[in-house]
Amino acid sequence: MFPILSLLIWLPIAAGALVMLLGQDRHPNVVRWTSLIAAAISAAPIVPLVRGFRTHMASLQFVERFRWIDSFDASWHVGVDGISLWLVVLTGVTTFIVVLASWRAVTTRMSAYFGSFLVLSGLMQGVFTAQDGMLFFVFFEATLLPLYLLIGVYGRANRTHAAVKFFFFSLTGSLMMLVSMLYLYMQTRSFEIASWQTLHLPLAVQVLLFIGFLGAFSVKVPMWPVHTWLPEVHLDGPTGAAVMLGMLKLGGYGLLRFNLPLLPDASHFLAPLMVLLSLVAVIYASLVALVQTDLRKLLAYSAVAHMGLVTLGLFLFSEMGTDGAVMQMISYGIVSGAMLLCTGMLYDRTSSASIDAYGGVAATMPRFAAFAMLFSMANVGMPGTSGFVGEFLVLMGTIKANFWIGALASLTLVLSAAYTLWMVKRVMFGRVGNARVASLKDVSRREFALLGAMAVMVLGIGIDPKPLTDGIDATAIQTVQDIELHRLPADEPGSDEIAGRRRPVTAGHAAVTVKDARPAA
Numbered sequence: 001m002f003p004i005l006s007l008l009i010w011l012p013i014a015a016g017a018l019v020m021l022l023g024q025d026r027h028p029n030v031v032r033w034t035s036l037i038a039a040a041i042s043a044a045p046i047v048p049l050v051r052g053f054r055t056h057m058a059s060l061q062f063v064e065r066f067r068w069i070d071s072f073d074a075s076w077h078v079g080v081d082g083i084s085l086w087l088v089v090l091t092g093v094t095t096f097i098v099v100l101a102s103w104r105a106v107t108t109r110m111s112a113y114f115g116s117f118l119v120l121s122g123l124m125q126g127v128f129t130a131q132d133g134m135l136f137f138v139f140f141e142a143t144l145l146p147l148y149l150l151i152g153v154y155g156r157a158n159r160t161h162a163a164v165k166f167f168f169f170s171l172t173g174s175l176m177m178l179v180s181m182l183y184l185y186m187q188t189r190s191f192e193i194a195s196w197q198t199l200h201l202p203l204a205v206q207v208l209l210f211i212g213f214l215g216a217f218s219v220k221v222p223m224w225p226v227h228t229w230l231p232e233v234h235l236d237g238p239t240g241a242a243v244m245l246g247m248l249k250l251g252g253y254g255l256l257r258f259n260l261p262l263l264p265d266a267s268h269f270l271a272p273l274m275v276l277l278s279l280v281a282v283i284y285a286s287l288v289a290l291v292q293t294d295l296r297k298l299l300a301y302s303a304v305a306h307m308g309l310v311t312l313g314l315f316l317f318s319e320m321g322t323d324g325a326v327m328q329m330i331s332y333g334i335v336s337g338a339m340l341l342c343t344g345m346l347y348d349r350t351s352s353a354s355i356d357a358y359g360g361v362a363a364t365m366p367r368f369a370a371f372a373m374l375f376s377m378a379n380v381g382m383p384g385t386s387g388f389v390g391e392f393l394v395l396m397g398t399i400k401a402n403f404w405i406g407a408l409a410s411l412t413l414v415l416s417a418a419y420t421l422w423m424v425k426r427v428m429f430g431r432v433g434n435a436r437v438a439s440l441k442d443v444s445r446r447e448f449a450l451l452g453a454m455a456v457m458v459l460g461i462g463i464d465p466k467p468l469t470d471g472i473d474a475t476a477i478q479t480v481q482d483i484e485l486h487r488l489p490a491d492e493p494g495s496d497e498i499a500g501r502r503r504p505v506t507a508g509h510a511a512v513t514v515k516d517a518r519p520a521a
Contacts, residue, residue: 005078005079008042008092009122011038012121013123015042015118016114016120016121019031020115022034022111028107031110031114035117038118039121042092042121042122046089046093050085050089053471055082058081060080063077073192074191077131080128084129084253085471087128088128090334091125091128093457095117097243098240098244101450102117113150119146120147120244123139123142126142127143131192131193131194132192133196134181137178137181140250144167150241151236151237151238154238155236155241158235158236159237161236162237166232172215173216176216177216179212180213184199199262201263203265203269206265206266210266213254214255220250221307227285230300234299239340239341243344252307252326255311255314256325256479274314278315281311285308289305294353295343295427298419299339299343302416302420303332303336305416309328309394309395311325312394313328318401319476320393320400321398322480323469324389324394335386338378338451338458339375341451341454346427350437350440355427357434358426359431360428360429361427361428362428364439365440365441365442365443367443368451369428371443375458378458380413384459386458386460387458387462391412395413
């Protein structure tokens with residue numbers, strides 16, 4: 001089989017290294033055009049990937065597997081299913097968007113800036129496609145380096161503090177995840193994630209492993225109370241880095257791939273806590289967003305609130321909840337990225353992100369205001385936009401599980417409308433705030449094309465989400481069934497047979513038989 005996934009991983013990494021080698025600011029257009037062409041070529045394998053994907057299959061597709069480190073049974077094992085497929089697509093699209101959006105924003109050390117984004121793109125693709133624990137950890141951890149460089153070098157006044165805080169939050173969580181992975185390796189003598197799914201561990205052990213994985217993924221969601229790095233990155237990091245972090249949902253994906261299927265008993269045991277933390281994130285972050293005076297910090301707290309719905313949907317253990325969580329990750333990735341780009345365009349023109357610095361922008365930038373209003377309505381979850389699909393599925397799934405929890409979660413509809421419309425009113429409408437706003441120029445052709453493309457995605461998913469949900473459904477159903485299968489109690493009839501049999505794990509068109517790795521009593 002043609003190695004499409006390997007190309008998606010290594011093309012942007014190689015292209016990023018090439019762009020870095022250019023290393024000169026004397027020919028800025030050469031760096032810009034090389035980066036844009038490289039981003040387009042790196043995303044090209046997405047086309048055959050989507051065309052060849054079989055939406056009715058829950059198993060892995062486009063599987064590539066080669067021996068890597070024999071002594072540790074670690075392999076180059078990559079593949080996609082209905083969940084990871086769209087995150088892979090979003091990664092490729094995001095990279096192209098960030099390069100185009102940063103066309104004029106960076107004027108010094110451009111080769112390192114654009115090269116870092118391309119390398120980061122390849123590493124992200126590796127995270128979303130890795131089926132080997134060691135491979136996943138390498139890619140997951142490696143994403144810290146380009147992000148640290150982008151925030152610490154190209155950010156604003158307090159960029160060093162923001163970069164260091166992000167790095168140590170992420171590094172601490174990653175080390176916790178590594179300990180959990182090493183324990184699973186010691187039980188199976190393999191880093192194959194499929195082999196870890198055959199383990200039947202005591203609840204106490206599962207809880208400890210769950211906390212280890214949660215330490216890594218809660219930071220990247222980000223969940224309350226480990227969200228405090230995000231407002232600082234939004235405030236002092238470059239717009240491109242904020243967009244990349246906003247559009248690519250490593251934390252939610254990690255919870256869905258590791259915590260839920262590998263540790264089903266602990267997931268159910270700790271589900272009340274996860275639901276509580278999700279509700280706190282939805283309500284608390286929305287209330288904090290209401291009092292923000294800076295556009296970037298408002299969007300940061302909005303992201304925390306919306307991602308609370310993702311973790312809520314995941315821990316409903318239902319097809320509807322899982323579908324909604326994945327759709328929310330994809331949709332809000334696009335919406336938050338679009339709103340951050342709009343904020344960046346205003347900042348580039350005025351060097352201010354304070355809400356009080358604006359007023360009447362719609363009078364001087366009507367085309368920009370039209371796009372900003374669309375993305376704001378998607379942020380609220382208006383029907384017909386992508387923001388509605390994920391929120392509706394999660395809230396309906398929550399209400400089916402528990403009406404009162406669903407009612408509390410539904411406060412997000414009121415609160416997000418409150419802070420979003422308050423922001424739009426003060427920035428876009430009313431009298432022209434000052435001479436600086438009066439002199440603003442509307443979006444250029446490049447910016448119009450950029451925002452127009454994101455508007456098409458927001459409306460396309462909102463009007464016809466079926467192409468996405470068709471691919472997600474089969475994998476979501478299989479995930480929920482696997483969680484329930486592995487939760488059979490030890491004394492239930494038939495459980496010994498399930499625990500002791502050799503379980504075939506499908507990977508594309510091949511089946512890999514994994515030895516029973518149940519630890520001795």
